[in-house]
Amino acid sequence: MTEQVEAAQDRDGRADFDFFLGVWDSKQRRLTDWLKGCDTWREFTGVSVARKTLDGLGHMDEVILDTPTGRVVGLTVRVFDPQTRLWSIYWVDSRRGVLQAPMVGGFQNGRGEFYDRETFDGVNIFSRFIWTSSGPNTCHWEQAFSADGGRTWETNWTADFTRREDSSAI
Amino acid sequence: MAELTAAEQVRDGRADFDFFMGSWNIKHHRLAERLKGCDTWEDYAGTAEARKVLGDLGNTDEITMDTPAGCVRGMTVRLFDPHTRLWRLYWASNASGIMDEPLVGRFQNGRGEFYGHEIVGGVAIFSRFIWTPMSDEQCRWEQAFSADGGRTWETNWIMEFTRRGE
Numbered sequence: 456m457t458e459q460v461e462a463a464q465d466r467d468g469r470a471d472f473d474f475f476l477g478v479w480d481s482k483q484r485r486l487t488d489w490l491k492g493c494d495t496w497r498e499f500t501g502v503s504v505a506r507k508t509l510d511g512l513g514h515m516d517e518v519i520l521d522t523p524t525g526r527v528v529g530l531t532v533r534v535f536d537p538q539t540r541l542w543s544i545y546w547v548d549s550r551r552g553v554l555q556a557p558m559v560g561g562f563q564n565g566r567g568e569f570y571d572r573e574t575f576d577g578v579n580i581f582s583r584f585i586w587t588s589s590g591p592n593t594c595h596w597e598q599a600f601s602a603d604g605g606r607t608w609e610t611n612w613t614a615d616f617t618r619r620e621d622s623s624a625i
Numbered sequence: 626m627a628e629l630t631a632a633e634q635v636r637d638g639r640a641d642f643d644f645f646m647g648s649w650n651i652k653h654h655r656l657a658e659r660l661k662g663c664d665t666w667e668d669y670a671g672t673a674e675a676r677k678v679l680g681d682l683g684n685t686d687e688i689t690m691d692t693p694a695g696c697v698r699g700m701t702v703r704l705f706d707p708h709t710r711l712w713r714l715y716w717a718s719n720a721s722g723i724m725d726e727p728l729v730g731r732f733q734n735g736r737g738e739f740y741g742h743e744i745v746g747g748v749a750i751f752s753r754f755i756w757t758p759m760s761d762e763q764c765r766w767e768q769a770f771s772a773d774g775g776r777t778w779e780t781n782w783i784m785e786f787t788r789r790g791e
Contacts, residue, residue, distance in 0.1 A: 508687055508700050509719045515685065515700075517678055530678050530685075532702060532715075536722025543723045545702075545715075549679050552706030554715055554724065 468540045471562040472514050472533055474588040479503040479616040483520060486611040489575065490602050497523055501614065512537070544569055544584065558584050581605050592618040638712070639681050639705045641732040644758040646684065649673040649786040653690050656781040659745065660772050667692075673786065682707070688784075714739050714754065728754050751775050762788045 464470075481501040487493050505516035514533040519526065529548040536543070543557035560569035567586035572579070581601040588594040594616045599608040651671035657663050675686035683704045690697040699718040704727075706713070713727035730739030737756035742749065751771040758764045764786045769778040 509717065510696075510698050512698075512719050512722070513700060513717060528679050530683065530702070532700075532717075532724060534717050534721075534723055538722060541722075545724055547679070547683070547702075547704055549682055552682060552704040552708075552711075553713060554702065554704060554727070557723070 464537075467537060468542070468561055469511055469535045469537065471567065472542070472586075474591070474594060475505045475514070475516070475586075475616075476507065477505060478619040479505070479594075480619050481518075481614045481616045483522075484613045485522075486609070489611045490578065490580070490600055490609060499523060502619075503616065508532075509534070542567075542569065558582065560584075562586070575600060578602055583608060637707060638710045638731055639707065641737065642675075642684055642703055642712070642756075644761070644764060645675050645686070645756075645786075646677060647675060648789040649675070650789050651688065651690070652785040652787075654783040654785075656779070659781045660748070660750070660770055660779060671784075672789070673784075678702075679704070681705075712737075712739065728752060730754075732756070745770065748772055753778060 479502070481503060483499050483501050484496045485499070487495040487497055499520060499522045501518050501520045503516050503518040505514060507513065508515050512535045516531050518529045518531070520529065527548050527550065529546065532545045532554070534543050535541075541559055541561055543559050545554045545557050547554045556571055556573060558569035558571045560567065565588065567584070569584040569586075571582050573582055574580070581604070583599045583601070585597050585599075586594065595614070596616070597610050597613040599610040601608045649672065651673055653669040653671050655667045655669065657665040657667055669690045669692050671688060671690040673686050673688045675684055677684045683702065685703070686701050688699045688701070697718060697720070699716060702715045702724070704713045704715075711729055711731055713729050715724045715727045717724045726741060726743060728739035728741035730737060735758065737754070739754040739756070741752045743752055744750070751774070753769045753771070755767050755769075756764070766784045766786070767780050768782040769780040771778045
């Protein structure tokens with residue numbers, strides 16, 4: 456592969472999650488009840504390990520969340536489609552053995568937005584992830600739901616990530 | 626649901642892919658064309674690396690296949706549902722850009738059968754994986770498609786795995 460081809464590939468979006476490769480500690484904040492006007496948040500910590508797959512067209516991370524109700528292990532798979540230049544983000548956790556329908560989207564101007572339609576408590580909703588990276592050692596993720604077709608969004612889960620310099624304990 | 630003991634968990638099916646964890650060399654046999662009465666097979670070499678995720682409830686692998694047109698890379702995510710005791714097998718390759726719909730199934734009597742439904746070349750087909758662990762050092766996977774609702778199956782891809790020494 457020529458250097459020009461590699462440089463063009465780096466710009467097509469497949470490198471846009473590279474900031475997240477490695478080992479991260481996170482502060483997680485999760486709204487207690489979703490889409491009910493709740494303003495009580497629970498805080499807990501997480502540890503994530505992210506690596507590439509599919510020769511750079513995929514990323515996979517595993518997260519351990521120590522929530523107030525117990526430890527949850529989660530797996531995220533992100534697959535990049537070079538044709539559409541879109542990422543599909545799939546999530547599964549240790550409480551159920553099914554990969555959830557993907558959040559789909561991409562990065563523009565340093566901000567990643569990913570959307571899906573799903574059913575929550577019998578209500579048809581839109582869901583949204585926002586990813587922002589600020590420097591090599593910190594990044595932020597948040598999830599929001601909309602029950603009114605995207606007019607208003609309730610953020611229900613956020614995570615602030617700090618890169619772990621010493622990953623020997625993993 | 627009552628918590629299962631560790632011994633019961635091992636028997637519920639979640640350990641049924643443990644034979645595949647580790648590093649493997651692969652002999653790929655691929656049918657040149659699918660669902661066209663073709664009987665030309667192509668052989669390629671490849672490798673696989675498999676490891677557990679989500680504790681005991683899942684595993685993932687990365688597979689390569691060295692073809693004259695370049696290296697094909699694929700990844701699989703396998704997830705065990707303790708409630709139904711079924712595995713879901715999701716596949717993505719460096720040509721697909723998304724994870725495919727899962728094949729679903731389980732092992733019985735040392736043989737794993739997994740079924741899915743997909744569209745190939747505009748035709749709705751059934752797809753089937755068969756996994757056969759043969760020994761600690763060898764196992765086999767094959768994929769077949771059926772375009773007649775499962776009456777007849779055409780095997781189109783076989784992988785013969787030999788465990789790689791460290």
